[in-house]
Amino acid sequence: MSDNIIILMIGVSTFLGALGLLALLWGVKSGQFDDQSKFIDATRFDNEEDLRDAAMMEEKRQKRAKKKKEDKSYMPPD
Amino acid sequence: MKEVACTHCHLKFSEDVMITETHGEHTLYFCCNGCQGVYHLLNEEGLGSFYDKLGDTTLQPAAQKHDDLERFDLEGFKNKYIKVHEDGLYEIHLIIEGIHCSACVWLNEKVLHKTPGILEASINYTNNKAKVLFDPEEIKLSKIIETIRSIGYNAYPYDPALQEERAVSTRKSYYMRILVAVFGMMNIMWLAIAHYAGYFSGIEQRFKDILNVAEFILATPVLFYSGWIFFRGAYYGWKNRIVNMDTLVATGALSAYLYSIYAMVTKTGEVYFDSVVMIITFVLVGKYLEVLSKKSAVDTLDSIMGTTPTEVTLIKGNSKALVSVENVTQGDLIELKPGEKVVIDGKVVSGEASFDESSLTGESEPILRQKGDEIRSGSICLDSVIRYEATKDASSSLLSSIVSLLEESITKKPRIEQLANTVSGYFSTTILLIALATFAGWYLATGSFERSLIVGISVIVIACPCALGLATPMATLVGISLAAKRGILFKEATYLETMAKSDLLALDKTGTITEGKPSVIHAQVEADFDPALLYALTESSNHPVSQGIKRYLETRYEKLSTPTLTEIKSIEAKGVEAYCETTHLLGGNAALMRSHGIKIDHEGEHTLFYFAVGQEIKAYFELSDRLREGAKEAIEAIQKMGIRVVMLTGDHEASAKRIAQVVGIEEVYARLLPQEKAALIDRFHQEGHIVVMAGDGINDAIALARSDIAIAMGNGADVAISVSDVVLLDERPKSLQEAYRISRRTFRAVKENLAFSLLYNLIAVPLAVAGYVTPLIAALSMSLSSLIVVANSMRIKSLRFREDSREQR
Numbered sequence: 001m002s003d004n005i006i007i008l009m010i011g012v013s014t015f016l017g018a019l020g021l022l023a024l025l026w027g028v029k030s031g032q033f034d035d036q037s038k039f040i041d042a043t044r045f046d047n048e049e050d051l052r053d054a055a056m057m058e059e060k061r062q063k064r065a066k067k068k069k070e071d072k073s074y075m076p077p078d
Numbered sequence: 079m080k081e082v083a084c085t086h087c088h089l090k091f092s093e094d095v096m097i098t099e100t101h102g103e104h105t106l107y108f109c110c111n112g113c114q115g116v117y118h119l120l121n122e123e124g125l126g127s128f129y130d131k132l133g134d135t136t137l138q139p140a141a142q143k144h145d146d147l148e149r150f151d152l153e154g155f156k157n158k159y160i161k162v163h164e165d166g167l168y169e170i171h172l173i174i175e176g177i178h179c180s181a182c183v184w185l186n187e188k189v190l191h192k193t194p195g196i197l198e199a200s201i202n203y204t205n206n207k208a209k210v211l212f213d214p215e216e217i218k219l220s221k222i223i224e225t226i227r228s229i230g231y232n233a234y235p236y237d238p239a240l241q242e243e244r245a246v247s248t249r250k251s252y253y254m255r256i257l258v259a260v261f262g263m264m265n266i267m268w269l270a271i272a273h274y275a276g277y278f279s280g281i282e283q284r285f286k287d288i289l290n291v292a293e294f295i296l297a298t299p300v301l302f303y304s305g306w307i308f309f310r311g312a313y314y315g316w317k318n319r320i321v322n323m324d325t326l327v328a329t330g331a332l333s334a335y336l337y338s339i340y341a342m343v344t345k346t347g348e349v350y351f352d353s354v355v356m357i358i359t360f361v362l363v364g365k366y367l368e369v370l371s372k373k374s375a376v377d378t379l380d381s382i383m384g385t386t387p388t389e390v391t392l393i394k395g396n397s398k399a400l401v402s403v404e405n406v407t408q409g410d411l412i413e414l415k416p417g418e419k420v421v422i423d424g425k426v427v428s429g430e431a432s433f434d435e436s437s438l439t440g441e442s443e444p445i446l447r448q449k450g451d452e453i454r455s456g457s458i459c460l461d462s463v464i465r466y467e468a469t470k471d472a473s474s475s476l477l478s479s480i481v482s483l484l485e486e487s488i489t490k491k492p493r494i495e496q497l498a499n500t501v502s503g504y505f506s507t508t509i510l511l512i513a514l515a516t517f518a519g520w521y522l523a524t525g526s527f528e529r530s531l532i533v534g535i536s537v538i539v540i541a542c543p544c545a546l547g548l549a550t551p552m553a554t555l556v557g558i559s560l561a562a563k564r565g566i567l568f569k570e571a572t573y574l575e576t577m578a579k580s581d582l583l584a585l586d587k588t589g590t591i592t593e594g595k596p597s598v599i600h601a602q603v604e605a606d607f608d609p610a611l612l613y614a615l616t617e618s619s620n621h622p623v624s625q626g627i628k629r630y631l632e633t634r635y636e637k638l639s640t641p642t643l644t645e646i647k648s649i650e651a652k653g654v655e656a657y658c659e660t661t662h663l664l665g666g667n668a669a670l671m672r673s674h675g676i677k678i679d680h681e682g683e684h685t686l687f688y689f690a691v692g693q694e695i696k697a698y699f700e701l702s703d704r705l706r707e708g709a710k711e712a713i714e715a716i717q718k719m720g721i722r723v724v725m726l727t728g729d730h731e732a733s734a735k736r737i738a739q740v741v742g743i744e745e746v747y748a749r750l751l752p753q754e755k756a757a758l759i760d761r762f763h764q765e766g767h768i769v770v771m772a773g774d775g776i777n778d779a780i781a782l783a784r785s786d787i788a789i790a791m792g793n794g795a796d797v798a799i800s801v802s803d804v805v806l807l808d809e810r811p812k813s814l815q816e817a818y819r820i821s822r823r824t825f826r827a828v829k830e831n832l833a834f835s836l837l838y839n840l841i842a843v844p845l846a847v848a849g850y851v852t853p854l855i856a857a858l859s860m861s862l863s864s865l866i867v868v869a870n871s872m873r874i875k876s877l878r879f880r881e882d883s884r885e886q887r
Contacts, residue, residue: 003284010292014265021261028254034202034246053191061197064213 086113092639116230128185150220159235172208176231252366255304259359262300266293270352290342290349297351305358361551410468414459422468426451429464433457461648513537516847537846549831552871557824565807566817573803577787578825579768586773587727592703595622598630600700607696612689614640615665619654626701664690710741712811726755755781827874831867838863
């Protein structure tokens, strides 16, 4: 067995594991694990409707941002 | 009579009291208008699938009506609870009452999402806390709370900045550090297996190098990211000239790490990266558990604090106005409604009402306050509307002055020197000195710098990390988690040790030994007594006596329907009067009966409650503040452990003595004001005792803060919980005894572990100094010693369970 095979095996497996770890860390950081019970229930209640809800909330945010922008760009004539 | 379930809340009532609606083939049943309203609202909004998600869970009937909405839009409220974002959005944290299942969370989020102006709403199921982000130009806070109430839940704001934000972020950071540490440890372990296998059956240096480098790469983030906490702790310790546990872990892990790098680069000897990650991971997990138990205590606290009023109703001429408590000055006229908490001291001007002062004096029975009487902040108005004149402003009122006294006390809180920390402190200093001496000795003897450095480092490596580093955390870890399972939250691991050393237990009476609310101890009913009528009557009053009767009826009789009462009138400090159709109902004390011309001939030392239907007594009850279950046995067992038990109470001597006699306490101190309780604790200290104090009220808070270990009841006053070190969630006195046993058992395990690792070091260190530490000895002894420590700590658990099963039998 050559050195390179070993290096490759350890390297690739550790790298894959590290990817999983990073995803997990991102999840923790963005608050997805703050509520354990909800996290488990999410699988039970996951459906199209929730997706639509999320889209609706996003729309609301954008609308507000747009409105804010318009308000700002409006310069009172002096 | 058939019982049917309410379509909304699923609670069962008999069919004839339900509101029915027929929709084609379906018949809908509702227990009240509230439920009916919510059901139709949800269906109109297209949220009917809530009921599919709900399953068989029962909810609270959606009956409650509040008229305090306008206070949520007041300026003082906004300043206190709302966080304004940079882009003009408002953030508010709410605690939502009435959440029973995940369907409730779903429903609340859904409804909030649909409300215009709300940009984000997320509810935590575990602690029922919600974070809502909204646009103040589109929606007001009162409207949000109204929305939540309209679907049958209740919400009140709390201030997360107090403790929660910090608790949450520490928890997250610990969690991430642990994830990294566990990942590193698991991967290094399987590399280490190859290493060990190679050690016994031979391995080429080139493969060894590859493994070494891989381990090095994995260990580095663990040491510097996950282990950062220990370096920080060690730094603060060094700044304050203290050698602490963190110093030991940090120096141990770091020296093993440096030595391993040296071994890796020079290709001599073995690397110890596996020991580095193992010690970091284990000690970190122990610290994380401490953080967790702190977090749950904070959760309990927030829900209590959210109910303290920030505004009072001020009377100015003919108009009423809600004014934030800070703006009230001496001489202002304040109106107090039933159920409200007094926040400002004053003198009653008109009206009379009973006050629950148990949080101040510990006296369990309500006290009547009439015109001219003083009322004290912290007490709760129970049964009628009164007006009083403020004699002090908010900051100098009793409640606030107790709080400021408390703050002072906390900073003065005595700390007992921790055995484990002192031992490991001395130990690590000694080891560092020995290592230095070894290095110097070898250098002088052989003149080889490299050889002396390796031997010197090997002393540190073999001496310190695992066994001694794990001795305390491992045992306390098992102890804390065991305690948490039994509803005992230790806020810090070190408290286990302090508690184990204590020799004096001071108990508060009301709420600690007793339940703190009156319960029926004797009942006498006539043959034609209808419990449903009395149940309906008691439901209309929140007086503790009524509540006590209500609880009694609930346990005694099954499924009581509530007939509708009219003309409900509560008579101050006497009782309640009402009509059921045309029947006249009367429930209250002897004075009430006499005033209605009913003759009473009972006499009793306890509180008496009579129930009359149409001028005839149908039932009478004797109520008294009942002992908590198992109080006597627990106190007996604690005394058997050789602990002196004393009782401190604000109640009068006779009732204190009576309770003390029943539970077997000989030393009783009665009629104590909060400050006097604290003074007594100080006196015990001067006598050389290590004092554990258990209490639940504001009146105990100062004494709790002064004691070495403060134990609070889970439902106690907020201040009491926040100053305490241990919280008993289930409030059983038996938990007190269990807390003692767990802490003593844990402390014994800590001592055993320390003794063992010291013994181990006594053998291993001289070998290392002499330069005899071969890699085999190092690897074997290290893992073996830590295994023994872990196994010994686990014994706390198994021993405990065996005792439990014996108790159950």
